[in-house]
Amino acid sequence: MAAAVIAGAVFVLTGCSAETNEQWSRLGLPEPATEETPLIGNLWVGSWIAAFAVGILVWGLILWAVVAYRRRSDELPTQTRFNMPIEFLYTVTPLVVIAALFYFTVDHQNQILDTSEEPDVEIGVIGQQWSWTFNYLDEDVYEVGTTTDIPTLYLPVGQTVEFTLDSPDVIHSFWIPSFYMKMDVIPGRTNSFQVTPDRQGSYSGKCAELCGAYHSSMVFNVEVVSEQEYEDQMQQLRDEGQTGEIEAPLRGSYSETPLTEAGGEQ
Incomplete structure (x- = not known):
């Protein structure tokens, strides 16, 4: 078999x-697309290896007990109230496994969320019901998506990008699967993280938090391009008049005041 x-x-x-x-x-x-993905990928694979190891040990002990202590006669086996070695084993082993997973999780988490490095590109992300707005803060241009017009986020390859995340309405979650990273977008709180895309290509992004009736519309495209292509796209946004910064209104005023451009309503 x-x-x-x-x-x-x-x-x-x-x-x-x-x-x-x-x-x-x-x-x-x-397939990974940033320099930081090994931190998350190794933790993911390592956790599965640990889970399989624990599973194999438990299944092995169960099968061994079934075979070694199977019923051989009608005689009642010796009854014991406890077995110290076994009790020690099933008390200490889970603690060791949890301690190891906790250590590696915290260590990788601290590295993933470290934003002490000076970024090459700063992008302000606004998650609104039900699409995304991207402010290219260094270039003073923006792009606003709608439920019918999926926005595209452009990133230069090989440069460290810092995302700052804000929401004017409900909790969203900014997720690019190929970056192995997602983070909640919370009203009244600005979250941030950094990544360095290291592979050109087209990727998909989405909201990973059930945020309302049109949650499925909260998708966006990601294009990791050369520096020249990135500059060309920024210039195209300028030519289209999409200059300035879009600001998210305070929570509670969103229904009356949509996303606002610095200096006037948008």
Whole structure:
């Protein structure tokens, strides 16, 4: 039976594409697109390895107990009130596993959320019902999305980008799956994080928080491009008159005052 299972697994895997096999090695994560993704990817894969190790140990002990202590006669086995080695094992082992996972999680989290480095590009993100606004703060231009007009976020490859996240209405969540990073966008609180895209290409972004009736419309495109293409896109926004900074109104005034451009209503 074991040989049949192994043969079947090999048959299935050999029929997969190289891309699918790579995704299997990442345990379902998409192809990474930033310098920070190994921090999250390694923690993800390591956690699964630890989970499988614990599962194999538990299943092994269960099967061993089933076989070694199976019923052999009608004689009642010796009854004991406790077994110190076993009780010590199932008390200490979970503590060791949890302590190790906690240490690596906190260590990676501190590195992922570190914003002490001076960014090359600063982008203000506003999550509003139900789309996204991107302020390119260094370039003094912006792009506003709607439920029918999906916005596109442009990022220069190889440069550190700092996102600052704000919301005028409800809690959203800014998520680019290929960046292995998402963060809540909370009214009255500005969150931020940094990434350095290291692979040009087109990616998808979305809201990962159920935020209302048109939550499914909160999607956006991401284009990681060369520095020259990035500058060309910024110039195009200027040519279209999308200059200045869009500001999110205070919570509670959103229904009467939509997103406002510094200096006048938008």
